[in-house]
Amino acid sequence: MVIIDDVTLTYKGATPAVTAVRGTSLTVDHGEFAAVVGPSGCGKSTLMRLVTGLVKPTEGTVSVDGALVTGPVKIAGMAFQNANMLPWRTVIDNVMLPLEIVEPHRSRFRKHKAEYRARAEALLATVGLAGFGDRFPWELSGGMQQRASLCRSLIHEPALLMLDEPFAALDAFTREELWCVLRDLWQRLHFTVILVTHDLREAAFLADTIHVMSARPGRIVQTKKVELQRPRDLDICFEPAFTDIVHELRGKIAEVRQA
Amino acid sequence: MNRLTEKLAPWLFTIALFVIWEAVCRLFNISTITLPAPTAIYEAMVKHWWPILTNSYVTLWTTMAGFGLAVIFGLFLGIVVGWSRTIYRGLYPVMIGFNSIPKVAVVPILVIWFGIGEVPAILTAFLISFFPIVVNVATGLATMEPELEDVLRALGARKLDIMLKVGIPRAQPYFFGSLKVAITLAFVGTVVSETIAANKGIGYLMTLAGSSFQMPLVFAGLLALAVEGIVMYAVFAYIEGRMTRWAFRSSMNTAP
Numbered sequence: 183m184v185i186i187d188d189v190t191l192t193y194k195g196a197t198p199a200v201t202a203v204r205g206t207s208l209t210v211d212h213g214e215f216a217a218v219v220g221p222s223g224c225g226k227s228t229l230m231r232l233v234t235g236l237v238k239p240t241e242g243t244v245s246v247d248g249a250l251v252t253g254p255v256k257i258a259g260m261a262f263q264n265a266n267m268l269p270w271r272t273v274i275d276n277v278m279l280p281l282e283i284v285e286p287h288r289s290r291f292r293k294h295k296a297e298y299r300a301r302a303e304a305l306l307a308t309v310g311l312a313g314f315g316d317r318f319p320w321e322l323s324g325g326m327q328q329r330a331s332l333c334r335s336l337i338h339e340p341a342l343l344m345l346d347e348p349f350a351a352l353d354a355f356t357r358e359e360l361w362c363v364l365r366d367l368w369q370r371l372h373f374t375v376i377l378v379t380h381d382l383r384e385a386a387f388l389a390d391t392i393h394v395m396s397a398r399p400g401r402i403v404q405t406k407k408v409e410l411q412r413p414r415d416l417d418i419c420f421e422p423a424f425t426d427i428v429h430e431l432r433g434k435i436a437e438v439r440q441a
Numbered sequence: 442m443n444r445l446t447e448k449l450a451p452w453l454f455t456i457a458l459f460v461i462w463e464a465v466c467r468l469f470n471i472s473t474i475t476l477p478a479p480t481a482i483y484e485a486m487v488k489h490w491w492p493i494l495t496n497s498y499v500t501l502w503t504t505m506a507g508f509g510l511a512v513i514f515g516l517f518l519g520i521v522v523g524w525s526r527t528i529y530r531g532l533y534p535v536m537i538g539f540n541s542i543p544k545v546a547v548v549p550i551l552v553i554w555f556g557i558g559e560v561p562a563i564l565t566a567f568l569i570s571f572f573p574i575v576v577n578v579a580t581g582l583a584t585m586e587p588e589l590e591d592v593l594r595a596l597g598a599r600k601l602d603i604m605l606k607v608g609i610p611r612a613q614p615y616f617f618g619s620l621k622v623a624i625t626l627a628f629v630g631t632v633v634s635e636t637i638a639a640n641k642g643i644g645y646l647m648t649l650a651g652s653s654f655q656m657p658l659v660f661a662g663l664l665a666l667a668v669e670g671i672v673m674y675a676v677f678a679y680i681e682g683r684m685t686r687w688a689f690r691s692s693m694n695t696a697p
């Protein structure tokens with residue numbers, strides 16, 4: 183689904199020019215849940231922008247869904263650490279925003295608004311936001327906004343979901359709750375996910391594969407398959423197999439931070 | 442009770458100001474030529490109510506005409522400037538330079554071009570008031586959260602989509618916030634131009650009265666201006682509140 187082949191990216195606008203990632207490769211299969219972890223500033227967000235075609239690699243190639251990425255990919259849903267809701271739109275209108283842009287929904291949107299509304303409401307219900315559609319984002323808590331943001335990234339059923347530390351700003355309980363929300367959505371819809379996170383437990387709980395990046399200039403230095411059975415339950419976080427994975431990753435990150 | 446006093450406070454302070462003014466004039470026996478007392482001004486107002494009214498009307502409509510032009514051009518230029526960060530960075534210094542030209546210096550040029558009358562007043566009002574609108578609209582557009590832009594671009598949104606869905610709604614509080622600044626500036630522009638070169642308007646009336654030492658009438662003109670200014674400001678502050686209620690509720694910053 184996603185192939186990053188020996189990609190280097192240098193931000194030339196900055197003085198001095200910053201090489202965010204250098205000679206990195208990464209493959210994510212169709213329907214795979216991949217997580218990327220690494221020290222702060224190592225180029226994880228840059229990697230996301232490369233995959234979605236928002237920045238062009240200085241060297242190397244990125245391809246998504248079998249096609250070389252030359253511009254914005256048009257199929258990706260994205261969510262970030264900040265919910266980035268539009269404060270002048272109600273929650274449901276925020277969630278429906280991608281439908282106003284992505285074809286074929288775009289041209290059908292006006293005529294089939296009721297149908298799409300129902301769909302958005304159903305999606306909101308699955309993340310525990312039933313009945314909040316007509317509120318404004320600023321009437322919602324941070325965690326609720328983040329759920330809505332997740333809905334916005336999924337409403338058009340993207341084949342590729344890009345998540346950049348979407349749960350980082352949340353408290354531990356809400357975060358674990360949203361892990362389960364994401365797990366269930368993924369299990370149901372089977373899209374491809376690339377999740378950037380600082381939380382190793384999050385990566386181990388959700389992902390099929392975990393990629394560890396080195397310090398800047400970033401490069402994938404280790405790829406770890408998570409062989410835990412699915413469906414996973416939160417209790418798995420206390421099993422030795424799970425803690426072993428987290429422990430190993432922790433060691434690796436400490437090592438790359440030293441280097 | 443407390444809210445009532447809060448509501449009445451502006452009135453109370455205004456009344457107090459006039460009372461103190463009157464008292465000072467009487468106590469120190471200040472001559473009307475230096476500083477006319479409010480009662481003297483009131484007398485002048487009653488006596489000259491017709492010229493004050495007609496000239497106020499002229500000032501009002503020239504101001505509104507200049508302001509209207511400023512809104513149209515300001516919006517247009519603001520959108521152009523805010524469209525891309527490159528244009529924003531490139532044009533900003535030029536506009537700052539333009540804005541730092543004292544508009545009084547331009548009035549004689551306008552008079553040479555358009556003759557004495559309403560046109561220079563309208564144009565001065567326009568020149569002085571369109572800048573805050575441009576800057577605010579452009580800032581509202583150019584300070585869009587890059588992550589939000591990324592979300593939309595990754596969906597295949599074109600620049601126009603992003604502007605329509607995010608940029609323009611987002612710039613609205615900036616725009617409406619700038620209107621109340623711009624309308625007050627437009628008044629300044631009109632009156633400056635009228636005092637220099639006009640045959641109508643409050644500014645002209647004041648110069649005329651001043652040259653014949655009718656100080657109460659000069660001050661009556663000033664008061665008329667103040668009232669017009671306050672009313673217009675209030676109108677646009679009200680519109681701002683109505684149009685952009687969300688901006689006051691959300692954490693998003695609005696224009697100063």
Ligand SMILES: Nc1ncnc2c1ncn2[C@@H]1O[C@H](COP(=O)(O)OP(=O)(O)OP(=O)(O)O)[C@@H](O)[C@H]1O
Pocket residue numbers: 193195196200201202221222223224225226227228229398
């Ligand atoms: N638009 C940009 N222009 C110039 N340099 C940039 C730009 N974006 C990122 N960088 C630089 O590239 C490097 C990697 O940034 P990136 O945001 O990808 O890191 P990250 O791994 O996501 O960090 P964090 O974990 O803190 O979010 C940083 O050193 C940053 O300063």
Ligand SMILES: [Mg+2]
Pocket residue numbers: 226227228346
């Ligand atoms: Mg980042």
